[in-house]
Amino acid sequence: MNPFYFGPSERPLYGAFTRGRSDTGGSHGVLLCYPLGSEYMRAHRAFRQLNTLLNRRGIDVLRFDYSCTGDSAGAGIEADLSTWIDDIDWAVDELRDTALCDRVSVLGLRWGATLAALAARERDDIEHLVLWDPIVRGPDFLEAAIGTTHLSGTVGIEGFPFTPELCAAMAEVNLVSEFPDPGDAAVTVLVAEDRDDYRSVRDAVAARTPSVQYRVVPSPADWSKADPFGDALIPQEIIQVAVDLLDPSEDEG
């Protein structure tokens, strides 16, 4: 495992790069995009396990922390949605440079999925975009988390600050009405539960590209649960399917 900082000098991003265990390694790299806030803490271990399984398939993996999150530079109150999208762009480039891979795929969970979809519209070199339990509509997330879509001051959600500016930007997000053009990327909507909003995302993607899959893998998905002791959620079933999706040539399922 190679922990390092990359990206713009004014806001270095923490990354963890691991090379796949393969003689022919370097051909496929996967970027993993975390969820936000307390969900990031809850998902960290699941992402590490996903990372390990992908490495076992010979895939190089980069995990990274967005600006103002985790070990990356910046305070939580400076967090900005458009900067996070830029961060994903930087991370894809970094993965290409570090792994020297021909193919890059991106998997994101919750806000990580939504940000990855928004970042992919700027690129034409993503092979596969996996949207795991994406945040479909920003206002729905905000209503569930803080009971409103508009804030007059910064609030803490399970220990992480959300500013009015960040919430305003989140409130603008709607993957159904405005699913960004994924370019040449195949898109998989990978969800733990069959829901109307997830199916709407599938339909929105299908309007943009024929390369869309909708996979429902019943598994624990309470990412936003407020655990008093900071427990991790590691849904094995859906992680295994994610690995198979990203490496279909060796589908063990």
Next chain:
Amino acid sequence: MKERALTFGPANLVGILTQPSPDVAIPDAPACVILNSGILHRAGASRIYVKVARALAGVGMTTLRFDFSGIGDSEVRRGESIPIEERFIRESREALDYLEESLGVDRFVIGGLCSGADGAFWTAIDDERVVGVWQIDAFSYHTPRYYLHRFLPKLFDPRAWLHSLKVRLKPLNTDTSEDRDELFAKPEYRRIFPPKEVVAEGLSALADRDVALYFLFTGAQEYLYERQHHEAFPEGMKTARVRFIPECAHTMTELEHQELLIADLREWISPLGRSAAPSRDLVAQG
């Protein structure tokens, strides 16, 4: 302030070194080492460890936050089966050794939340390079006054009696699911409080070495009043500083509580940066 990702020690533990900018760096200041709480990685619950490290850089001190083996980004240490307390001490000492070898620091402050607090306590007892310990929700023990605080208000409250009855009738947790795949298994830390005498002895040993102590207790612990730790350990707590925030969550989810902790730590730790290390003679006499 500068942050650097690194690996150290025989197990290549992963850490983030946060160093102050040269204009505020205090020469010969102790370095701070922060330990994982449970299975949370080195950013800490609610990212509190990142905030603490950056705040300490602001007062001129270097901090290393790292992941124990099998936690966060650090690999599992294969082929070894040692009690977790021993692993805490061993890997914490590897962090201290790394900082001593790479930066020439020979005095340390060590701290953490929950199991991180436990690890800090055991390491401080074991390693005389430690001159300060901060603990969030450290081992705590009941005192006579604890029982007064706990039961007196409820004695004549019928609702409390009813609640007590419901708690007793609640079914036992019958979840028997097992993580069979080693990859998916979560490291377990079943927090067992040592006998009170052991903690008393440890605190007294630290007091004899003039190790500075800071405690923050949240409402999640069986801790009910500000002086509880002082009364439980009258010998070891003479110079210790305690803050009790009953409404604070164990994972410090309120931003104002995080700010209180950081302000406290900056104030508590600053004199350690200015004071000289206790001489070996004094340590030996203690």
